Amino acid sequence: MKRLMMIAVAAIALTAAAQQEIRRGTAQAAGPRVEKDGRVTFTLAAPTATAVTMQLDGSADLTLSRSGDVWTVTTPKALSPDVYRYLYVVDGVPVLDPSNVHTMRDVSTVKNLLIIDTPQRDLPLAVHDVPHGTVSAVWYNSPTLGRQRRMMVYTPAGYDSGRTRYPVLYLLHGSGGDETAWLEQGFVAQMLDNLIATGKVSPMIVVMPNGHTDTDAAPGADGRGLVAPSFDHKQWMEGSFEQSFGDIMAYVESHYRTRALKRGRAIAGLSMGGLHSLYISANRPADFGYVGLFSAAVMPRGGNTATVYQDLDGKLKALARQRPSLYWIGIGKDDFLYKENIGLREQLDNAKVRYTYVESDGGHEWRNWRAYLLQLLPLLFK
Amino acid sequence: MKRLMMIAVAAIALTAAAQQEIRRGTAQAAGPRVEKDGRVTFTLAAPTATAVTMQLDGSADLTLSRSGDVWTVTTPKALSPDVYRYLYVVDGVPVLDPSNVHTMRDVSTVKNLLIIDTPQRDLPLAVHDVPHGTVSAVWYNSPTLGRQRRMMVYTPAGYDSGRTRYPVLYLLHGSGGDETAWLEQGFVAQMLDNLIATGKVSPMIVVMPNGHTDTDAAPGADGRGLVAPSFDHKQWMEGSFEQSFGDIMAYVESHYRTRALKRGRAIAGLSMGGLHSLYISANRPADFGYVGLFSAAVMPRGGNTATVYQDLDGKLKALARQRPSLYWIGIGKDDFLYKENIGLREQLDNAKVRYTYVESDGGHEWRNWRAYLLQLLPLLFK
Numbered sequence: 001m002k003r004l005m006m007i008a009v010a011a012i013a014l015t016a017a018a019q020q021e022i023r024r025g026t027a028q029a030a031g032p033r034v035e036k037d038g039r040v041t042f043t044l045a046a047p048t049a050t051a052v053t054m055q056l057d058g059s060a061d062l063t064l065s066r067s068g069d070v071w072t073v074t075t076p077k078a079l080s081p082d083v084y085r086y087l088y089v090v091d092g093v094p095v096l097d098p099s100n101v102h103t104m105r106d107v108s109t110v111k112n113l114l115i116i117d118t119p120q121r122d123l124p125l126a127v128h129d130v131p132h133g134t135v136s137a138v139w140y141n142s143p144t145l146g147r148q149r150r151m152m153v154y155t156p157a158g159y160d161s162g163r164t165r166y167p168v169l170y171l172l173h174g175s176g177g178d179e180t181a182w183l184e185q186g187f188v189a190q191m192l193d194n195l196i197a198t199g200k201v202s203p204m205i206v207v208m209p210n211g212h213t214d215t216d217a218a219p220g221a222d223g224r225g226l227v228a229p230s231f232d233h234k235q236w237m238e239g240s241f242e243q244s245f246g247d248i249m250a251y252v253e254s255h256y257r258t259r260a261l262k263r264g265r266a267i268a269g270l271s272m273g274g275l276h277s278l279y280i281s282a283n284r285p286a287d288f289g290y291v292g293l294f295s296a297a298v299m300p301r302g303g304n305t306a307t308v309y310q311d312l313d314g315k316l317k318a319l320a321r322q323r324p325s326l327y328w329i330g331i332g333k334d335d336f337l338y339k340e341n342i343g344l345r346e347q348l349d350n351a352k353v354r355y356t357y358v359e360s361d362g363g364h365e366w367r368n369w370r371a372y373l374l375q376l377l378p379l380l381f382k
Numbered sequence: 383m384k385r386l387m388m389i390a391v392a393a394i395a396l397t398a399a400a401q402q403e404i405r406r407g408t409a410q411a412a413g414p415r416v417e418k419d420g421r422v423t424f425t426l427a428a429p430t431a432t433a434v435t436m437q438l439d440g441s442a443d444l445t446l447s448r449s450g451d452v453w454t455v456t457t458p459k460a461l462s463p464d465v466y467r468y469l470y471v472v473d474g475v476p477v478l479d480p481s482n483v484h485t486m487r488d489v490s491t492v493k494n495l496l497i498i499d500t501p502q503r504d505l506p507l508a509v510h511d512v513p514h515g516t517v518s519a520v521w522y523n524s525p526t527l528g529r530q531r532r533m534m535v536y537t538p539a540g541y542d543s544g545r546t547r548y549p550v551l552y553l554l555h556g557s558g559g560d561e562t563a564w565l566e567q568g569f570v571a572q573m574l575d576n577l578i579a580t581g582k583v584s585p586m587i588v589v590m591p592n593g594h595t596d597t598d599a600a601p602g603a604d605g606r607g608l609v610a611p612s613f614d615h616k617q618w619m620e621g622s623f624e625q626s627f628g629d630i631m632a633y634v635e636s637h638y639r640t641r642a643l644k645r646g647r648a649i650a651g652l653s654m655g656g657l658h659s660l661y662i663s664a665n666r667p668a669d670f671g672y673v674g675l676f677s678a679a680v681m682p683r684g685g686n687t688a689t690v691y692q693d694l695d696g697k698l699k700a701l702a703r704q705r706p707s708l709y710w711i712g713i714g715k716d717d718f719l720y721k722e723n724i725g726l727r728e729q730l731d732n733a734k735v736r737y738t739y740v741e742s743d744g745g746h747e748w749r750n751w752r753a754y755l756l757q758l759l760p761l762l763f764k
Contacts, residue, residue, distance in 0.1 A: 031608070031610075044475070045474075045475070046473070046474065046475045047473070047474045048432065048473045048474060049473060049475065050430065090472070090473075090475055090477075091428070091429070091430045091431060091472075091473070092427075092428065092429045092430060093426070093427070093428045093431065093472055093477055093480075094477075094480045095472075095475055095476075095477050095478075096477075096478050096492070098475075098476045098492075099610070100608070100610075101487050101490055101492050101601065101610065101611060102601075102602050102608045103485075103492075105483050108483055110478070110480075110483050110485075113608065114608070115607065115608055117607070126607065127602070127603060127604060127605055127607070128605055129598075129604075129605040131521070131530065132521040132530065132532070133521075134518055134519065134520050134521065135518065135519045136516055136517065136518035136519075137516065137517045137518075138516050138542070139513070139514040139515075139516065139539070148513065148514065150514070157521070160520070160637050161637070216511075219483065219484075220484050220509070221509060222509060222511075223509055223510055223511040225497065225499070225508065225509070226413070226482070226484045226495065226496070226497055228413075228481070228482075228483065229483060255542050255543070
């Protein structure tokens with residue numbers, strides 16, 4: 001009852017929203033309510049709606065039932081500890097939860113965020129009371145592209161107060177993403193904070209550049225204005241990101257206290273970022289001690305013949321001679337790039353590149369990419 | 383027609399949303415369409431709705447008209463260059479624009495963001511192609527509070543590549559805000575980037591701490607989990623933020639290249655942050671050359687008698703003797719704190735603190751606070 005009243009109050013306040021928007025209320029968990037049995041109850045005020053459903057990660061669409069002005073549904077089963085996205089659909093209109101300000105964007109789809117932690121409160125994707133690293137939005141100069149571009153940089157707790165040098169993981173997003181994707185959908189800062197705090201992962205710098213060279217930064221963060229995020233880019237897997245990657249390394253190694261040698265550098269990415277990681281490491285066989293390919297694209301767009309894409313077999317043989325400490329591949333059984341990855345493994349076998357291969361359930365999805373990163377991180381810089 | 387089809391496609395894609403959520407489309411401006419005459423057309427697909435209205439900053443609520451499955455409205459007048467928030471209300475349910483991923487949160491209310499730039503594209507609140515500073519989420523240690531807490535730090539373009547020392551503006555949020563408020567609602571990074579680029583404002587570091595000492599960081603960014611933002615805090619204008627402010631200064635001055643002297647320090651804040659700025663500067667009369675109070679609260683909560691709040695008159699006299707370069711007050715004629723500010727001015731007059739007083743239209747609102755900051759910034763560190 002308390003909850004229903006809260007929602008009614010919120011609805012009234014919304015209608016009466018003045019410029020000041022000063023509303024008072026006691027602090028409370030945002031949005032859905034976790035029941036004692038671990039099931040989760042979702043509630044939405046929609047007085048005149050005729051049908052309310054919701055999308056919830058990992059579930060079939062749920063149908064909400066009316067109770068007065070309010071619609072509600074409880075999940076049939078407890079939700080296991082993880083991050084979830086959900087979105088209401090009210091009479092065909094997608095509706096974000098007005099009682100939950102926490103959202104997550106995947107390309108152009110925004111949904112609400114729900115985090116179910118473990119009973120021990122040690123879900124690596126949640127914020128816990130451990131030392132936190134610094135996350136910065138940094139503009140670097142790319143002489144190759146002739147522009148300033150933005151990247152996100154995670155430096156571990158202690159970096160700002162010490163003199164230690166750290167290894168660097170370059171972590172690359174997919175074709176629908178940007179420099180914010182691994183932070184906002186991948187929960188990278190939370191993972192690193194938590195796993196470094198428990199000693200499972202080596203303290204490291206994580207550099208997350210923007211892989212679309214026709215943009216300077218994420219939608220809204222560069223001079224294009226409030227554009228819509230999109231998969232389509234003028235320049236897309238045509239070599240310019242790989243060709244200009246040295247600019248990023250040069251900036252990072254001249255502006256941060258890094259271990260600027262092979263065993264202090266890792267590169268990993270998902271989908272398009274997997275393609276980038278594949279070709280950047282193949283073109284710079286002496287530069288990376290660790291390579292991670294998550295649901296990697298293997299073929300450049302339209303059979304592009306940029307120099308960086310030529311003679312992959314020969315480049316992989318050169319890489320094999322450098323004996324990287326780890327070459328790690330993760331792919332889901334249902335991923336639409338599964339077959340491309342079979343071909344890649346054959347190429348790696350032929351070139352005698354030793355690799356670790358992890359085949360998971362599921363497809364081309366963040367749940368897998370987070371899981372792959374959680375598996376990869378403890379293996380880096382050991 | 384092209385636009386309507388786009389919306390229809392989006393609706394279908396939403397219904398069919400698979401785990402992969404791979405949708406392709408050409409890049410486009412997100413959300414509303416600006417007409418040639420400067421009026422703005424808003425469009426929402428809502429096939430079975432019976433009434434769709436919208437809230438838009440600076441306008442009375444607008445009523446949308448149905449055209450098939452789509453509802454639309456064009457503003458009666460051109461929108462002048464500024465930032466705007468809007469929110470649909472579909473049959474009583476608040477609905478964010480599914481075609482616009484750009485949003486702004488004000489305490490617990492999330493609305494869509496729309497930016498109308500000038501014809502010359504020099505709105506100081508928009509991102510332009512100028513050198514950009516770095517924005518970092520930094521965790522500092524507060525020995526006084528015994529905890530790590532988060533603050534946002536803007537360092538100007540060039541900071542990371544030079545050896546120059548910079549002045550520091552400490553910029554404080556209101557009681558409904560947190561360390562992200564001045565960035566997300568105040569557009570501080572955009573303002574600084576643009577105004578530094580044109581030489582109107584001195585390059586400076588801007589430090590935006592979290593003024594609620596019962597929290598470590600913004601909702602979602604600390605160990606409390608995905609809590610709802612709220613005005614209510616256990617500790618609120620009771621002195622602990624002011625008492626622990628030296629921890630923030632000590633961290634900043636030992637971790638950044640600052641001009642750690644009076645003429646290199648400014649402090650400004652809105653509402654509760656104005657109260658913080660008032661008392662911190664009064665308790666540290668030799669520390670700040672510049673003070674800015676925006677719609678400032680003047681009285682601590684419940685007549686709190688913490689040491690920092692005692693003998694304000696005497697402390698202001700001590701401040702007057704230090705002759706700060708600028709003591710700047712901005713308040714709207716309709717602000718609910720207008721009378722408190724009349725009283726404050728009398729206190730300042732009695733203490734012989736010279737101040738600049740700006741009285742604007744409007745009330746307790748971000749439009750004023752952005753305008754005050756735009757007026758204050760060029761006056762700092764000159």
